[in-house]
Amino acid sequence: MVTGAPGSINRRTHPLWFLVPAYGLLLVFFFLPTVFNFVYAFTDWSGFKAEINPVGFENFDQLTSDGTLFRALRITIVYAVLVAVFQNLFGFGLAVLLERDTVVNRIARTFFLIPVLMSALAVGYIFQALFQGSTLLADTTWTIVVVALIHAWKWMGLSMLIYLAGLKTIPLDVTEAAHIDGASRWTAFWKIRVPLLAPAVTFNVATALLGSMNGFDIVQATTGGGPARTTEILNIFIYRTFGQGLFAQATTMSLMLFLLVAVMAFPVIYVLRKREEVL
């Protein structure tokens, strides 16, 4: 028989050529540039001459010897962790505060979604203007924290929505059972409801970490990487060196970002998933 029984999923009813257009574009515009990253990070590609020659690990040597590489990696990780912590604290707090479906709460939630919709660049300019004249964006130690707070401000509405959706999925009888068993409201909240939010925590922490490691707009619009390059996350470095025509250095950092995200993503998702299974 050429075809399967009616209803069977096979080559004829769900042909693989349906994948061709999407995967063709993915190959050209996503996978190929990624492969190029692994090639051109080892060349002297620049805006100053036409030919491109292999140079081995020279770009890595240069970026490690002047400390730029580890500094940018450290700043990116610190920034990502700060954003993940702040965004989840704020989002969770808002979800708990605005959980009941009252008119005031519905309107309040809407307002907290406005920053999510706004351009991150615009958000950066707003806070740059708001903090003008203060040292908040000019301190070599604390500015990274301030910028992470701004990033969290922009995205906390999204975390709030996801925690709200998570709180809604918890059946009422679970909390009621806890009350009947004599648990106080406080205990019922922290011991019963919060642990059941694990899927929402997974999603929120993972997206906040990955989103901020790949961040650019907010940092660029508030500090541009300063003061004294203390907020220069990887994408700011890539943007700056690319603008200077140092394409190979920019590519090397782009490769480092790729590796950083790849290395961090899998353990983060694995650990958080494991936590869900235990509960």
Next chain:
Amino acid sequence: MTRRLQPFAAILLVAVVIGVPLWLVVATAGKSQGEAVDPDLSPPTTWHLWENLRRVWTDADIPAALFGSLLIVVPTVAIVLVLGSMAAWVLARRTSRLTAVLYALGISGIILPPAVVTVVLLLRQLGLAGTVTGMIGVYVGIYLSTVIFFVAGFVRTIPSSLEEAAQIDGAGPLAVFRRVVLPLLRPVLATATILICLYVWNDVFYAFFVIGGRIDTLPLNLFQVASAGLYLNNWHLIFAYVLLMSLPLIVTFAVAQRKIISGITSGAVK
């Protein structure tokens, strides 16, 4: 006690956390240049809002940037949705080792950052550097993974019996996809449309590398306007621009709020 205080706490929080920054935008956009040099929360002595909006509209050439934004956002969303759901449908329905690997590759872009520098080199080799086509291709490559992820998850929740009925009637895969599957995907495609519009409409980073200096989009234009010496400390014009640029999204949001919220949260929690 806490129940009665809660509405006041909510209102106070909105006023301080959201109200203050938004007021700064509106108040500064309404000030004269002299008043706006040191932006603060004081209201403008006389409102120049309309005048400032008109000035950025013509000086910064917003119509051209708006046109550029639309020229990129609309085809990107259409291509990503159609090709992404075609692929996701087949991947969700066929269960083999090959399709599992292809699915994993297809959604890897959700996590992995795109190679922004080398994509420029590739576009040059393809003759697409600085073109709308090149920009659309890059966005499609970045956001296909989001569509494949969302749509495949959705397809798995709908029974295949509807498709089978059409197959028995002799419909080929394209007809089944177009007439049976695509209409069923409407809710998830609405979600994906919103998310991708939001990302592409507001993007400045990828646009800078691919089309910076050649074609203007709204965020790219704002970025140049705000960084240019001409506009340094011209906060009234920067915030007039921010108002104009945010308006389409805020209006869309006001109209389709329920859909957007259910869209954003679906898929995040089981």
